[in-house]
Amino acid sequence: MDCQATGNPKTGEATARCGVLVGGDQANARAGVFASTPGAGGPVTKGVYGAVNANGHGLSVQHGHIEGVGSTTTAAAQVNLHQSQSTSLNATGFHSHSRTHDQFGGGLNLQSAAGHQAAVGVTRVPQIDMTTIQTSGRANLYTSPSGNLNLNAVGSANHHLSGPRRGKSDFGTGLNLNYNF
Template identity: 40%
Template sequence: MVSKLFISIACLMSMTGCFGQFSGSLTPDYKGGNNLNLNAQHGVGNAHENVVGSLGLSANTAGGPPTGNLGLDYNRGLNSAGVFGSHTPGQQNTVGGRGSLNLFNSKTDRLDLTGFASKTHTPTNDITKFGAGLKTNDHGVSFSKSNMPGVGSQTRFDGQANLFKTDSNRLDANAFKTFNNPKQGPSFGSHGAGLDWSNVRGHGASVGFDRTPALKETNVFATGRANLWQNKGSSLDAFGTANRALSGPNRGRTDFGGGLGLSHRF
């Protein structure tokens, strides 16, 4: 199944011409096998007005159905509108729409309104989700809500703030809060926060935590990436992750991951 979907994407690429960018990564999965991710993107137009299409494939070498993703976005100036979807054979189909509207723009400040809505069909249920957000310069806030009939709903709030920025480095802080309301059982929530550092040369690192008080569960994580090689069109990167459960049902469990990613711009 993985090979058939990969061949289909390759054929589509050959019919539509060269994509603007192609990237892929292969990383070990603690559950078994390796996670394969392939992404291709191509744009038509100019810097002010263009249409961008994307295709993606994710799968595990140990087996299981792959997931295909696609998107099509129209961009004009600082505004955009698009559609997206994904398909996992026998498990789920998702379709949705998204957009961004510029509310204010000057030489030093900018304010944008973003939004999306999607519907996911599974063999047992349908899941609807929608959300909106505001972005100003390097800061932003957003919310999303998902609903599964007969099961429950979740509301999530996210925030991001830039703490430090130069021509070569930046440091951002992020935080989230979720409210879960199951149809059966008491409501509960989760929260978390983290820091992200990125470098213009392609290096970066993240640290953070999440906590679910009702389960007395706390997890911490760290990720890192390093650019190993690049030229005008290609880049080779290495990345790794580490997660540890400090408390809760999986207390003491530690998961590690790592891999390589290759991207090329045509």
């Protein structure tokens, strides 16, 4: 049994998940339950998840429910296009269905052994004719000799090609300090 919980006391955002993992690094399956909230006083999403992975390829499904709002089911896939000791390139795709709309998309994710990461993706919501391009990146600035402490610079940008926010862009940057006990 593997249980994890994360939270942000400033915003009230929190996530907890418990599940089982069967298999090893090359091939495994996992299933479990989760609960999350986007912030203090926000609605709680409760649900179940399952995934299978083999040699860098994976399939997953997640079903979440918000009391009084509805349910969302998401299916996703990942295919490893390139794997070496220094880099990994993956293609991803997903489809999410709720009572009010469908959302689907895909993208590419590049990771380096040094902790750097870059991603680009496209998301489409047909019901409101919205198409958005997302990009993100992470640069590892420092890793302690033990590997427990990491400092990363992060950034993201979204550009809306169509829909209610057509032509608008959103940007974000920050520093991420992580310590594993």
